[in-house]
Amino acid sequence: MPWRIDVDRETCVGSGMCTAIASNRFVLVADRARAVDATVEPDEAVLDAAESCPMEAIVVRDEAGRVLAPER
Amino acid sequence: MSTVHEPRAFPFGEPDGLRLPPLFATLREEEPMVRVRMPYGGDAWLVLRYDDVKTVLADPRFSRAATVDADVPRMMPVLSQDTSILSMDPPHHTRLRKLVAKAFTARRTEILRPRTEQIATDLLDAVEAQGPPVDLVQSFALPLPITVICELLGVPQADRADFRRWSDGVLATTSLTAQEMEAAMNSLLTYMAGLVAERRRAPTGDVLGTLVRARDEDDRLTEDELVDFGVTLLIAGHETTANQIGNFVAALFRSPPHLAALRADPGLVPAAVEEMLRLVPLGSGGGFVRIALEDVELKAGLVRRGEAVMADILNANRDGRVFADPEVLDFHRENNPHLMFGHGVHHCVGAQLARMELQVAITALLRRFPSLELDVPADEVEFSTGKLVRGPVALPVRW
Numbered sequence: 001m002p003w004r005i006d007v008d009r010e011t012c013v014g015s016g017m018c019t020a021i022a023s024n025r026f027v028l029v030a031d032r033a034r035a036v037d038a039t040v041e042p043d044e045a046v047l048d049a050a051e052s053c054p055m056e057a058i059v060v061r062d063e064a065g066r067v068l069a070p071e072r
Numbered sequence: 073m074s075t076v077h078e079p080r081a082f083p084f085g086e087p088d089g090l091r092l093p094p095l096f097a098t099l100r101e102e103e104p105m106v107r108v109r110m111p112y113g114g115d116a117w118l119v120l121r122y123d124d125v126k127t128v129l130a131d132p133r134f135s136r137a138a139t140v141d142a143d144v145p146r147m148m149p150v151l152s153q154d155t156s157i158l159s160m161d162p163p164h165h166t167r168l169r170k171l172v173a174k175a176f177t178a179r180r181t182e183i184l185r186p187r188t189e190q191i192a193t194d195l196l197d198a199v200e201a202q203g204p205p206v207d208l209v210q211s212f213a214l215p216l217p218i219t220v221i222c223e224l225l226g227v228p229q230a231d232r233a234d235f236r237r238w239s240d241g242v243l244a245t246t247s248l249t250a251q252e253m254e255a256a257m258n259s260l261l262t263y264m265a266g267l268v269a270e271r272r273r274a275p276t277g278d279v280l281g282t283l284v285r286a287r288d289e290d291d292r293l294t295e296d297e298l299v300d301f302g303v304t305l306l307i308a309g310h311e312t313t314a315n316q317i318g319n320f321v322a323a324l325f326r327s328p329p330h331l332a333a334l335r336a337d338p339g340l341v342p343a344a345v346e347e348m349l350r351l352v353p354l355g356s357g358g359g360f361v362r363i364a365l366e367d368v369e370l371k372a373g374l375v376r377r378g379e380a381v382m383a384d385i386l387n388a389n390r391d392g393r394v395f396a397d398p399e400v401l402d403f404h405r406e407n408n409p410h411l412m413f414g415h416g417v418h419h420c421v422g423a424q425l426a427r428m429e430l431q432v433a434i435t436a437l438l439r440r441f442p443s444l445e446l447d448v449p450a451d452e453v454e455f456s457t458g459k460l461v462r463g464p465v466a467l468p469v470r471w
Contacts, residue, residue: 011178013423014409015413015415015416015419015423016126016129016130016415016416016417016419017416017417017419019130019416020130020132020162020416020417021162021166021417023132031409048166048170051170051173051174052166052169052170052173052417053173053177054173054176054177054178054419054421054423054424055177055178055424056177056178056179070174071174
């Protein structure tokens with residue numbers, strides 16, 4: 001049941017929060033975050049990164065398209 | 073590359089208003105990793121260039137948790153406590169951060185903008201009614217962020233005189249004794265514990281109430297972490313923004329063309345706030361120290377396992393490799409990835425709130441008083457000393 005990660009690079013401010021929490025899942029390119037792989041196996045760190053993003057620029061969905069994080 | 077010198081005594085003198093010690097400009101080019109002797113705990117590396125500063129702030133090989141209860145190089149006599157989110161590494165840091173992150177997102181912060189504008193309006197009404205000269209620090213720069221953070225956290229404004237005094241105490245470097253600093257911190261912890269106890273009797277929906285529920289219902293944090301977290305949010309939630317409102321206004325008074333540009337085009341305020349965040353210094357201490365958990369090769373040189381490092385964001389924000397004409401205040405700067413709010417897991421949780429408050433404060437002030445000016449010569453504005461943050465002691469103005 002892989003998850004999908006979407007990072008809105010227009011909204012991202014490059015705080016480095018996600019790359020520090022889940023360094024194998026996110027990378028900063030030109031001061032903006034990007035998912036290393038858009039599809040990942042379930043990983044709590046990805047949810048932590050999405051919940052901690054100050055811009056809510058990261059959305060994690062399950063295979064059915066339901067939003068797992070961030071909580072609104 | 074930097075070990076040829078004897079360690080330099082740090083800090084390089086008391087902060088001189090909004091100026092940085094001129095030595096930094098030379099060191100950034102010639103010695104970007106400086107060996108410094110700190111007031112307490114021995115020697116550390118002070119890292120000055122943008123790329124290295126970002127690495128030290130965000131790379132998990134540099135630990136804040138390793139400073140806990142340790143006699144590490146530092147600005148203040150007191151040691152780091154393991155109950156403070158500022159001294160935690162992931163996953164403990166993440167566990168606490170997540171509990172409040174929701175309250176400080178860009179989206180939630182925008183919801184607070186109209187209320188913040190109303191607070192600014194009310195304060196400026198009182199300023200106008202009082203008539204010139206008025207001290208903008210006491211009448212505007214301080215009460216604006218205090219009101220916002222008190223409402224957000226759920227701290228009674230009536231207690232302001234007490235927590236302001238204690239807050240000054242915990243941010244002291246040379247202005248108080250170690251005993252006075254500890255007493256101030258203990259007073260804040262006792263005070264916050266009282267607010268926590270009240271919420272157990274009468275639950276609230278504010279941030280403090282949210283933290284109390286996270287402890288009591290889900291055991292997400294310890295009692296000491298809860299109380300410490302409340303204190304940290306209260307202090308960081310107003311000292312920084314209050315001082316920066318004062319610093320920004322002081323900086324604008326020193327540069328009439330910039331002040332005129334903002335008056336002519338209020339739409340420039342958000343970019344101006346970012347540029348002043350980059351260039352107007354707040355901290356006076358080089359930043360929180362981190363310990364290298366293994367050997368790390370920075371661009372400026374090798375940090376060995378166990379060594380202490382400070383990442384200097386004020387210098388990173390003046391790195392000519394990233395910012396063209398770095399010493400120039402340019403409200404039209406296109407790319408401004410300044411590090412004023414830090415980087416990595418400790419990136420300021422209140423960054424979006426601070427941005428919004430600063431935008432509201434500058435906009436409201438300039439709109440209300442188109443002829444606002446200092447009531448003293450600009451070079452006679454006195455700035456605080458002996459504190460971790462700098463800001464004007466008073467800003468007497470007329471209009």
